[in-house]
Amino acid sequence: AQTVTQSQPEMSVQEAETVTLSCTYDTSESDYYLFWYKQPPSRQMILVIRQEAYKQQNATENRFSVNFQKAAKSFSLKISDSQLGDAAMYFCAYRSELGNNNDMRFGAGTRLTVKP
């Protein structure tokens, strides 16, 4: 079964600085999708960025980018120019391409604090 591990329960960053959140996963599949979701205090789950495993190029969405290392099964999220509004729980998620098991497998989350 696929598992997702976020080894940093909490992280903090100074406003305008850069922070990297770590995520590793375990799978025997070659085709899959990886996601980072943000959960602010409102508890709404918001998609931040998505990466297809077959793509070598790292995904980028404005200030958010990933470092996808398929061989190492690592999928870290980099937030540049951090803003106060980035403070939230961040969840890494894995989704299989195969069969019926295309539910999301989530990590335990990293709570990001942004200091003014």
Next chain:
Amino acid sequence: DSGVTQTPKHLITATGQRVTLRCSPRSGDLSVYWYQQSLDQGLQFLIQYYNGEERAKGNILERFSAQQFPDLHSELNLSSLELGDSALYFCASSERLARNEQFFGPGTRLTVL
């Protein structure tokens, strides 16, 4: 706004009771997923429906059941409630292909007293 709606937003009930949570997916989405998020925990996948049929089961208790109706809305039924069932229950929907993201509803916060 993700386009996924969930009702009610909050639910407070007593142990032993039964409740029903409702979810309406985004227009055009055939897949509905239910997740449970306990306090300060990650999301645990419960069950998935696709176009009215059960597709996948996760860590769903036997006391819990779900269904998806012809109009594609879904209901999660929780019975014989226990204190430990208190959690945030999310519904998500997506298009058919796995590569597509899941869009999450705002969640229903269930408190069992």
